Amino acid sequence: MKYATLAVHGGLKDESHQAVTYPLYLSSTFIQPDSEHFQAYGYSRSANPTSASVEKLVADLEGAKHAFATSSGMAANALVFELLEEGDRVLISSDVYGGTWLFTTQLFAKRGIEFEVVDDFNTYDFSKAPANTRLAFIESPTNPLLTVMDIRRVAAAAKARGILTVVDNTFLTSYLQKPLDLGADIVVYSATKYYAGHSDLLAGFVVLNDDTLYERLRIYSKALGGILDPLDSFLVSRGIRTLPLRMDQHNRNAERVAEFLSSHPGAEKVFYPGRRDHPGRDIQAKQASGSGGVLSFRFNESEYDLDRFVKSLRIFAFAVSLGGVESLICRPATMTHESYSPELQQKLGITRNLLRVAVGIEDPEDLIKDLEDAFAAAKR
Ligand SMILES: Cc1ncc(COP(=O)(O)O)c(C=O)c1O
Structure with a gap:
């Protein structure tokens, strides 16, 4: 399916009543068949059918294997930053959203994570990055100066040093740009913006292909609890249709x-x-x-x-x-x-x-x- 068709028809299908629109499951908990066997959904902090539907929709639109729906764009960034350990180093673009900057300056230091502010990733020499560098975080175009980062170059140079590239693709969405196809490892979104599209909710996504990173993030997401609730998941799906x-x-x-x-x-x-x-x-x-x-x-x-x-x-x-x-x-x-x-x-x-x-x-x-x-x- 082409992008616009997938935007309209993607996500999960309702198999019980053949509803055209995937149902809104406003349930925090789900009944289990017996004490030994559990069905796909147990508790909505781990998984909820309506949230799973929008996650599938966003992953498929990106051509990716996995997506997490989060309670805001900052919750998406925060989830990804959980991949960092004390002593790790982050390369962060000097021109990023103010909330991301706030996280960097307030929370990295508190957690013993070093950060290096990179003014121009297009000319940054990754061979000089210290050995503890784990992650490069960029936006393209940047907020608010609309500087364009060469994602392919950054991702290739970072990969050569074993550094993960994370791209905040909020400004363009997967409709206009697909960072994973350009070599990035993880894409984050404030879905408050174009995906939802109507200035009536906050939401975010983390999108990726790597199964190992996905498993780690799945556990962190469950532990942190910053998930997108079913009603907002439903509304984001509705926004994505157009x-x-x-x-x-x-x-x-x-x-x-x-x-x-x-x-x-x-x-x-x-x-x-x-x-x-x-x-x-x-x-x-x-x-x-x-x-x-x-x-x-x-x-x-x-x-x-x-x-x-x-x-x-x-x-x-x-x-x-x-x-x-x-x-x-x-x-x-x-x-x-x-x-x-x-x-x-x-x-x-x-x-x-x-x-x-x-x-x-x-x-x-x-x-x-x-x-x-x-x-x-x-x-x-
Ligand atoms: C590029 C970008 N990334 C992330 C965010 C954070 O998103 P949210 O406000 O949904 O937490 C914003 C919000 O303005 C943004 O513009």
């Missing part, structure tokens, strides 16, 4: 908005991998089939008032997050990436005039008019 349609529209709209901003004096610089002037454009074209719905730009504060701009928006909401049907704008320096120190923000370019735009699936003409009107209202 993922290809929505992603196509997000992608088209983001291209239009990026084009508009690039020619508007209110935007000093636009970051979107689909644009001709983006330095990662060629790698992006090789490893993904689109650039997704997120872009960022530097707001021209000398000529426009940023606060008036965001307050004048009528369709775009000034809010964190992305991947829902509605368009959002946020300021990473004070919102999604406030866990970075001001010095690090400055070094990386997460400046106070950087705005991140999550382009929704509305009519692009309305979105552009909304931005145009807000710039006009914000002119100094």
